[in-house]
Amino acid sequence: MLETEKTKERVALSAKNMLDEGLVVETxxxxxxxAEENMVIAPSGLDYKKLNFTDMVVMDLHGNVLEGKWKPSSEHPLHRLIYQRRKDVNAVMHTHSIYATTFAVARKEILTVVEDFSQVVGGSVKVADYAMPGSHKLAVNCVEALQDNSAVLIANHGLVAVGKTLEDVLLTCKVIEKTALITLYANMLGGPVVIDEKHVQKLHKYFKEQYGQRKQENK
Ligand SMILES: [Zn+2]
Structure with missing residues (x-):
């Protein structure tokens, strides 16, 4: 169980990071x-600033609570379905950040108009069909719109990012938020120019394989 205990600490820290970065309001x-064959998820409705690893909830992917004194986040069906469908995903972050949610409200996808977005996200962020928060239908709609991508917008609601690590999903949420704002500004100047798909793929490949110290680490 050591791995699950470590994951609880890392999820609690990520919840605080999400708040510190201004990606969520309140809870x-x-x-x-x-965490192994299960997932560790933040509890529903607790103050993120005071979250401790002991507040985390461990659930299996069928929806049974295995550990924890609190109710899990109400969006647990969404998190569970993503882990069931995407074996490559180890972390899921869902935010209500203002600019990404603006696109979700307008039901417009966020396009590959900035290089860092293209590097990190690797493609446009599509909008899932509307469904009630916390519902199985919302989970199904999101997974369908997400496909193999790293993020999806939930209509009239917010953003979901998926990735290999908690650090990856935080970065994805931040870069998407920045790109949503830049796109809004660019619209005042006549609209952004979308980066050619061929270049987006190159940028994304570069980020995954060579950005920063990655190449040395891989040696
Ligand atoms: Zn939400």
Whole structure:
């Protein structure tokens, strides 16, 4: 169980990071990570600033609570379905950040108009069809719109980012938020120019394989 205990600490820290970065208001939004065959998810409605690893909830992917004194985040069906469908995903972050949610409200996808976005996200962020918060239908709609991508917008609601680590999903949420704002500004100047798909793929490949110290670490 050592791995699950460590994951609880890391999910609690990620919830605080999400708040510090201004990606959520109060206790809306949520974060989870895969822990062995289960998931660790933040509890519902607790103050993120005071979250401790002992507040985390461990659930299996069928919806049974295995550990924890609190109710899990109400969006647990969404987190569970993503882990079931995407074996490559170990972390899920859901935010209500203002600019990404603006696109979700307008039901417009966020396009590959900035290089860092293209590097990190690797493609446009599509909008899932509307469904009630916390519902199985919302989970199904999100997974369908997400496909193999790293993020999806939930219509009239917010953003979901998926990735290999909690650090990855935080970065994805931040870069998407920045790109949503830049796109809004660019619209005042006549509209952004979308980066050619061929270049987006190159940028994304570069980020995954060579950005920063990655190449040395891989040696
Ligand atoms: Zn939400």
């Amino acid at each position: 809306w939004g949520n974060v989870s990570a895969r």
